[in-house]
Every structure is written in C-alpha cells, then in structure tokens.
Amino acid sequence: MDFPDSSVIRSADYDPVARTLDVIFKGGGRYTYFNVPERIFDALVEASSAGEYFNSHIRDQYSGRQCQ
Template identity: 40%
Template sequence: MERTTVSSSNLVSVGYDSDSMTLEVEFNNGIYQYYDVPEYIYDELMNAPSVGSYLHHNIKNIFSFAQI
C-alpha cells in the first residue's frame, strides 16, 4: 500500500485502500493496519490540524487493527 508522509511526532506515514477500507499507519515503532475504516475518516485524518490527535481520538480503540 502506498503511504503518504505526514507531519507528526509519532506518525511517519499514512495510506488507505478504499476497496478493502484498510487504513495503514506507520508509527515510529511499527506499522499498523486498521480495518473497515470509512474513507471520510481517512480524509479527515489527512486534513486534521494534528494527525496524531485525530488518530488517537477517532481511530484508535474504535476500529479493529493488527500490527504488520
């Protein structure tokens, strides 16, 4: 999956696959995939003033995930 570099202290890059609704996030300590994420969540994440804060409040502990 292609990821886009983001400006964040914890996150390195973010990618999204609309067919599988999978959000892929590269953190400083690993890569995680979040499943069944609507595309609008990805759009909001990429346009958020703080990508890390948006991820923490709107994605973590809400969507199932796995470290890859």
C-alpha cells in the same frame, strides 16, 4: 501519504476497496485498521494534529493488528 509535521505518525495509506488504513508510526510500528470509512482517512489527512486525530478517532474505534 507522509506526515512530516506529526510527531507520532510517519505515514498512512488507505485502500478504498478493502477499506483498510495502514499507519506507520515514527517509533517504527506498523498497523492495519479494518473497515475504516474513507471520510476518516480524509479527516486524518486534513487534521491539524494527525496524532491527536488518530488517538481520538481511529485507535480505539477500529479493529487493527500490528504488521511485521
């Protein structure tokens, strides 16, 4: 899913089986977050500000790692 209106997030994809959230930032970084409920991804998609939602509900709430 692309986020053309976000100044922070380029795109995000969710895998409901693995419960992983892959986020690509406009600055070029890519991270995978683990054990993320699908409702969190749905809320990210619906948020008026994807960057603010990410910062307050995902970044420090779920374990993640930078991908190459």
